[in-house]
Amino acid sequence: MTGRSARVLHALGLLVTLGFTLFPFYWMVSSSLKEQAALLASPPVWLFRPTLAHYAEIFADQKVSGAIVNSLIVVCTTTVLAVCLGTPAAYALARFEFRGKRDLWFWFISNRMISPIVLALPVYLLALQVNLLDTHLVLILIYLTFNLPIVIWICTDQFRSIPRDLEQAARLEGADQFTIFRRIYLPLGVPGIAVSAIFSFIFSWNELLYALVLTRRQVQTAPVVATSFMSGYELPWGKIMATGTVIVLPVTLFALAVSRHMVRGLTMGATK
Template sequence: MPILWAFLMSLKTRADALAMPPKWVFTPTFEHYQTVWSDGSLLAYTQNSLIVTLSATAIGLLLGVPAAYMLARMRFRGKRSLLLGILSTRMIPPVAFIVPFFVIFTNLGLKDTYTALIIVYLTIILGFVIWMMRSYILEIPLELEEAARIDGCSQWQTFRFVVLPLCLPGLATSAIFSFIYAWNEFLYAMILTNRHAKTLPLGIYNWVSYEEVRWGELTAAAVLAMLPVLVFYFFVQRALVRGLTMGAVKG
């Protein structure tokens, strides 16, 4: 209903949008989409969000999946404490880190940069990827890896050719949730960016002012912001389904 409401609101004139009771039958208009598109800044914000989101998601998977594999298969002292420390990144409210992050990145000269946002998003994404992928890897029979090692595979080859193909559902799920988190994140982006690295959620918020809320443009921008997520989900969903249909002995 919220998505349907936003879509219908983006097609209403200002008078229809503010009508009480709400109008369900009206003449649609695309003037709000034209206004948002002609503004020009939406494309820049979208580019910033794509750079930050894809980079954070890719780096999160690149670092998180091998870490999850080692935490699932290796035994070492302090492993439980390390897992708890990783989980704590999801337990503490993000607002608690605003001031430390702001001070650190300001002193390093990284405020209003892609690097700052990517690092901040990784603090959340990495913990999620590690715990998600570790649970998938623990479900893979250890005998498959032992058979690969007997056949002459190194630990890296076993991870690459045996474990990763069986973890495609987990990889797809982790990628989807990481992408959605980074794409929709608002709080850190508002504090750590000013102009150059401003992301799409902040660009949508531009249509909210002290005097009024331009509901038509706001909802039109929100609908456009959903499209990249839907496209990303479409491609990742194919990998998820392919992973579910793969067998452990498929040659």
């Protein structure tokens, strides 16, 4: 194989990869811009005159805009809480020696593996008993079960990479551990904290199972509302795809903007 044909093959492979990763996304966005007749055309049309009618429709719909507000309330609160509760624990895991540390660390990591259905059943029953169903609070709390471990995991890694010399110097000046944490580790750990907050935000924003079983009318989140259009005989595909785009597009743009950090966080723990 000559160098030239290898290069062409390489380029072709990369283009196929691009098509593969972007096609479903492209299809969602383009479908959201089609008129109903074009949507139901068989075979599907690739060239059409775009319309924003479906977007106008969903933003006029209280249900969708309300759901986005609900999602934002839940996701922002749970992310802030996860960072506030998680960073001190990450600091302890990164810098203190104590017995049971290994076990504690493993416990945090294991959380990634467990099916949400295991918690959804008891949390539903408990929330039913104390009248917390269909509130923001129950979702905020349950989302902490996966956000908190993410924050701890990523921030521990980040705090470990901060040179100990700074800490030694501060201690000679008479700073206590809380001051060291607040004045040295928090500011220097900002990159890791930001990555963990992004992950926490995206995971919570995307969550469906808990939101589906723990909410009714008041607190439905955006994914729940998007899936709720999937009933009846003639599905409003334009509306569904427009809602899907509104949910996914901001997060995707955000993820693309910080893709280097995303990749680092995703592959962490898999390549040690």
